[in-house]
Amino acid sequence: MAADEILLHIKDSYYFEVPKWLWKHDHQSHSDFPDVWVKLDPGFQSWQAHEVYHRLAEDGAVGLPSEADFIHDYEHWLHEPGNHGKPITRYLTHKVDESLTSGGEALVWAERGVEVAEEYTVADYKALPADHQHVKWAPTKIEGYNQALSGKILIPQVFGGELRNLYQKEAGFAISKFMVIEFFVAVIITAVFIAYARRVSQGQLPKGWFWNLIDVFITFLRKDVAKANIHHGADHFVPIIWTLFFFILGCNLFGLIPWMGSPTGSISVTVTLAVAVLFIGMAAGARTFGVVGVWLNLVPGMELPTVIAIIIKPMMFIIELLGLLIKHAVLGIRLLANMVAGHVVLLAIMGLAVQIQTAVGVPSAVAWPVVIVILLGSVLLSCLELFVAFLQAYVFALLTALFINSETHSH
Template sequence: MAADEILLHIKDSYYFEVPKWLWKHDHESHSDFPDVWVKLDPGFQTWQAHEVYHRLEADGAKGLPSEDAFILEYEHWLHEPGNHGKPIKRFLNSKAEESLTEGGDVLEWAIMGEEVADEYTVAEYKKLPADHEHVNWAPSKIDGYNHALSGKILIPQPLGGELRNLYQKEAGFAISKFMVIEFFVAVIISVVFIAYARRVSQGQLPKGWFWNLIDVFITFLRKDVAKANIHHGADKFVPILWTLFFFILGCNLFGLIPWMGSPTGSISVTVTLALAVLFIGMGAGAKEFGALGVWLNLVPGMELPTVIAIIIKPMMFVIELLGLLIKHAVLGIRLLANMVAGHVVLLAIMGLAVQIQTAVGVPSAVAWPVVLVILVGSVLLSCLELFVAFLQAYVFALLTALFINSETHSH
């Protein structure tokens, strides 16, 4: 399995992947396929480019090249690095940017083309008959597309999000796989905590392995994380630490479920959590020392002559401020690195098993022991990942407590 394929399996996406036999696609024509898939089809892109050209020609755009030259330049642009699958609108945008300083006819028709490109949508393309020159999809092409889409459960976009492909959005608010998982983790946490709170409020002791397990974690976080590291008003921050711990743990554990994924393997998630910790700590510090005092508290108290203090203290403030930002950034990156590393190694090992089977065909007497060792290694590594899932949630909660203590106490 190539490195780029491994990364695609652990990054966020706009679909859930399951075995192909479990979610088969049997589309019969171009109009049956999802819009995001049709948008990437060369037939649609060529049709859209021709329609935009005809519109520009009808509107009397000055300096417009011949239709063949226009299409040829667009196709050549598509083959340039980073341009594969991009629509005609992006080509026209690049032409406009190139001509921005020079002006002239190219800039004019490129801007005109950008404005009209949105009129030739996938919906309009799907209305074309199957025998249209740009829609004449061969049975082999349809079968290939069905095979590529089988096993992919596309996430509906009810909020108007427009996708560029299965891994990137074009515009609007698009719901991704990690968002869905985070939502389910939040719901699970809410249900469990509400049920636990009701039991405690009614004076019921934890009964059963599940409630005893939850009680162990909650008690441990309160006593050995919050109270042991936050020296003043620790109880106020216990709910925050509980929420962070269980949310991160839930996201980590979802990464061990087949065909799911770990939201904490995305830098946007881990950095957002780190920013939340920063704002919580600084907000608590502002409540303790005042809006200005929380920043002045970054500088350790030093008895210095006024002349020296004028020079040293601003320098110390800058250093401490950078340190504050860096340690919170590292908080997010540490969680990301630990979660991604395990998935990459596991996928690489499983990819090696697939490569052996592909190279040998039916596993031979030599291949079987190798595949067995790989499978045993994958199981053991999965057990290690399970431990890391708990460990990283604990480390994040522990460091959060230490940071909050640092920002709410005078130095």
């Protein structure tokens, strides 16, 4: 697995990466390329900037600089760190913010320009004739773009999400790679649970290695995780423990599949899971102690004189509340850190192999043993990651049970 492919396991995107020869692109003109790719092209951005300026000039915008100054300032801004590939709308928004920051009034022409720019879309650009000055894409550019896109399977944005680039969304509900993987994990879990439930309801014993394996995990989680750690009503929380364990395990294992990725390597996923555990625990506590009682239960019972209790108990409540939030935040960060760490180490090891090959060209007698050792190390580390995938799913389920017990148990 190449180093850049390992990096894709960590970073979410709006495409799936496969070998280039499996998914080649052979677009012939600017109108054939995906909208998100055209949007990042300097030709489109230049065309949009010129159209916006001409429209502002026609409207008689007050304070509008000359066209040469407008275009030059925009192009200069694009070359500043962090601005590469940003459209004219972002530049105009920057001008408005800059004028307000300096203590002046917002530039009216820049505010109007943001609205005007929305009218000049990629679809309009694609409709331009091939001989237009802004769409005369050289064959070398088209070939380079095809090479860059080859191997990238863009995810259709069926819900109307608008992408800023292949890694960031602009607006709307955009479907990312991790979302697709999570959906498939959920579908697999649902199918397995339904099939398992049917077998149990019909009194069938698990037969075959797969159903025996599932039965071992389910029984272990019920007996040694849920019932061993949740003292009251453990059976009510067993389905939650099962779901969290198998969902996290599925997401972790997908990270070991080439050209896939691990959703648990994204902080948005792990923190969301931790927040879900917090709400589940507090809701269970509210059911046991009442809506107010669940919060009062955070403070341990202490027999204190009234004067001292008025001071100590509010302080204890704040400390316990902070502790509650911190331990759930750590729950999500722990999972994230463990899943990312393995991929980062793999990236570093595989990077050594790439650097050696680059330094010596064709591997020599000296380079071959080093490369072999690095590859063997990567294989062994992948085996360790497989163990960590199971371990972290178990740790998350165990801590979930402990937290639920703490929030439903009287202190």
